[in-house]
Amino acid sequence: MAEIVLDKVSKQYPDGALAVSDVDLTIADGEFIILVGPSGCGKSTTLNMIAGLEDITSGELRIDGERVNERAPKDRDIAMVFQSYALYPHMTVRENMAFPLRLAKVDDKTVRAKVDEAARILDLTQHLDRRPSNLSGGQRQRVAMGRAIVRDPKAFLMDEPLSNLDAKLRVQMRTSVAKIQKKLGTTTVYVTHDQTEAMTLGDRVVVMRGGLVQQIGSPQFLYEQPVNLFVAGFIGSPSMNFVPARLENSSVSSPLGNFPLTDRIRTLLEDADAPREVIMGLRPEHFEDATLLDDTAMSGGATFESTVDVLESMGSDKFAYFTLEGEMATSAELEELAADAGASDLSADGTQIITRLSASSQAKEGHPARIWFDTDKIHLFDPHNGRNFTYAD
Amino acid sequence: MAAMTTGAKARWTLLDIIVVIYALVPVLWIVSLSFKTPATLTDGNFIPREWTLQNYADIFSTTTFLRALGNSIGIALISTLIAVVLGTMAAYAIARLEFPGKRALVGVSLLIAMFPQVSLVSPLFEMERSLGLFDTWPGLILPYITFALPLAIYTLSAFFREIPWELEKAAKMDGATPAQAFRRVIAPLAAPGVFTTAILVFIFCWNDFLFAISLTSTEASRTVPAALSFFTGSSQFEDPTGTISAAAVVITIPIIVFVLFFQRRIVAGLTSGAVKG
Numbered sequence A: 001m002a003e004i005v006l007d008k009v010s011k012q013y014p015d016g017a018l019a020v021s022d023v024d025l026t027i028a029d030g031e032f033i034i035l036v037g038p039s040g041c042g043k044s045t046t047l048n049m050i051a052g053l054e055d056i057t058s059g060e061l062r063i064d065g066e067r068v069n070e071r072a073p074k075d076r077d078i079a080m081v082f083q084s085y086a087l088y089p090h091m092t093v094r095e096n097m098a099f100p101l102r103l104a105k106v107d108d109k110t111v112r113a114k115v116d117e118a119a120r121i122l123d124l125t126q127h128l129d130r131r132p133s134n135l136s137g138g139q140r141q142r143v144a145m146g147r148a149i150v151r152d153p154k155a156f157l158m159d160e161p162l163s164n165l166d167a168k169l170r171v172q173m174r175t176s177v178a179k180i181q182k183k184l185g186t187t188t189v190y191v192t193h194d195q196t197e198a199m200t201l202g203d204r205v206v207v208m209r210g211g212l213v214q215q216i217g218s219p220q221f222l223y224e225q226p227v228n229l230f231v232a233g234f235i236g237s238p239s240m241n242f243v244p245a246r247l248e249n250s251s252v253s254s255p256l257g258n259f260p261l262t263d264r265i266r267t268l269l270e271d272a273d274a275p276r277e278v279i280m281g282l283r284p285e286h287f288e289d290a291t292l293l294d295d296t297a298m299s300g301g302a303t304f305e306s307t308v309d310v311l312e313s314m315g316s317d318k319f320a321y322f323t324l325e326g327e328m329a330t331s332a333e334l335e336e337l338a339a340d341a342g343a344s345d346l347s348a349d350g351t352q353i354i355t356r357l358s359a360s361s362q363a364k365e366g367h368p369a370r371i372w373f374d375t376d377k378i379h380l381f382d383p384h385n386g387r388n389f390t391y392a393d
Numbered sequence B: 001m002a003a004m005t006t007g008a009k010a011r012w013t014l015l016d017i018i019v020v021i022y023a024l025v026p027v028l029w030i031v032s033l034s035f036k037t038p039a040t041l042t043d044g045n046f047i048p049r050e051w052t053l054q055n056y057a058d059i060f061s062t063t064t065f066l067r068a069l070g071n072s073i074g075i076a077l078i079s080t081l082i083a084v085v086l087g088t089m090a091a092y093a094i095a096r097l098e099f100p101g102k103r104a105l106v107g108v109s110l111l112i113a114m115f116p117q118v119s120l121v122s123p124l125f126e127m128e129r130s131l132g133l134f135d136t137w138p139g140l141i142l143p144y145i146t147f148a149l150p151l152a153i154y155t156l157s158a159f160f161r162e163i164p165w166e167l168e169k170a171a172k173m174d175g176a177t178p179a180q181a182f183r184r185v186i187a188p189l190a191a192p193g194v195f196t197t198a199i200l201v202f203i204f205c206w207n208d209f210l211f212a213i214s215l216t217s218t219e220a221s222r223t224v225p226a227a228l229s230f231f232t233g234s235s236q237f238e239d240p241t242g243t244i245s246a247a248a249v250v251i252t253i254p255i256i257v258f259v260l261f262f263q264r265r266i267v268a269g270l271t272s273g274a275v276k277g
């Protein structure tokens, strides 16, 4: 167990690519920290630098207060779980898990005891004498975990450990990863692409983009107070809706209609010295079917009317999709997010809006619906640098 | 496969038999010759009418053949060992490291393999004469290694490239030094490649005639293929075909043993299960 400190850590690859720049991060002892970001943003590079598999170009990495930049991976006492599991195919499950202990010259009896213990935790006992090639994906994943936990390292590093599993298994393994980490209390750095993993697993989440840290905080805080457009769009699934908006005195005009700013937001905007053209963001759950609300509930927001494109009933609630007339919100961040999501939102004739309505909503596909939204929950962003004017920490 | 019809099966069997016969007839012919008496040697019968072991007795009764056999085994084994060890290290570096001149190195080593060996024989002869290597074991081992190495490097680097690099990183994370990672993870996985290469190199050294005949002059280092050409009958007028056939049969045996021994170690698909997808 250990505290890991990244102090202005940067990585430049020999070909000149700056993969990670000036990352400052203090990971507390026993903390579970998540690195997220779009493909190529430097998550694996950061992890590999902590592991010692990549050299650190500049900055300092400290484990328990000691500089470890120059130490080989084996001298850092850190275990890693790879996306591909990287199990040794010529060894049985038992030998795979025992490998780190054997290298550490632990005596046979202890090795046996530790491997058996790890196998019990991971439910692998009956597979100990099989080879990785005969195991299912989930079992292989657990062997990889087992190899990491047997030797009680100072920290676990995991690079998208669940991304090769099918959806159901991923949910199962996600819970076991969380449980095991809680039980062992080992400092863990976990790289993921998956929204749910990012939101549910970690104590804190680090959002990265193009090698730069965008924001660090608890999942809930990032969700409610994204520091910029990128974080706002990246965290949350389905993601935040973005529309172009215009600020006029103390009201907003947008494809969702014109409405007055709430006092809270007006104060924040005055402090931030916002321009007139902004991007407005609003999460799907801050919409509701207006017919379900009484007047007092409606008073805290505004309404708009549009035709439901698609309606997806999830049982617990309904997702209604709308296309709003007018221009789409554009910015570099939004383009990058769309590219990462693989979404070719080329329905160019307007802005797509996703709303989450109560299950009791009577909205129907192809029919107009009147939708209310909470005007105090809007975020307003600078279209040029993505800054969130409504951010208050 | 189970759906294969009887007709298709029969056709395949027939085809297999034809191929096997085509490949084996010359070998069987030599075996047959080796058991014939001098009188029936040229009678053209596939199965000898008079069986004899005299040819085998003859080749083992003089030291010529035994010495040559000893030279062959020694020279081929030593050359194979050195070429495989050097080749393994070179191939590993080529597969895993980016270093300046890597392409040039691979290119040059392939160039050596393509070089017509016969054009090198005279210069080698002169060089070995002046260096005192002529007609010695090293005098053959050195050129064998030179020509076997490109082959070894080429086959081995293909095998190394197949091994997922992450396994090595995993070993490092598990606390292995680079040497330990190589010995305990990479080498066992590369074993099939190493054995395959060893077989190829051994066969190359074992069968070489050109260097063996040009770079040796006495029994001190003459290998079997060269020694065979010096075989004579018991008298000047006797045809040595019988003894040559017997010797040819005998020298095939070590190669078969060598291949069978290593073949069992070539377990295909050893790396499966290491990484997903």
Ligand SMILES: Nc1ncnc2c1ncn2[C@@H]1O[C@H](COP(=O)(O)OP(=O)(O)OP(=O)(O)O)[C@@H](O)[C@H]1O
Pocket (backbone or CB within 6 Å): A013, A014, A015, A017, A018, A019, A037, A038, A039, A040, A041, A042, A043, A044, A045, A046, A193
């Ligand atoms: N060995 C390398 N040499 C040069 N550039 C590299 C190397 N490895 C990674 N990069 C670059 O560094 C950047 C960060 O890569 P990294 O692998 O850390 O991304 P990532 O966030 O893990 O992405 P993903 O989610 O796709 O795994 C990328 O732009 C990549 O092209």
Ligand SMILES: [Mg+2]
Pocket (backbone or CB within 6 Å): A043, A044, A045, A159
């Ligand atoms: Mg990665």
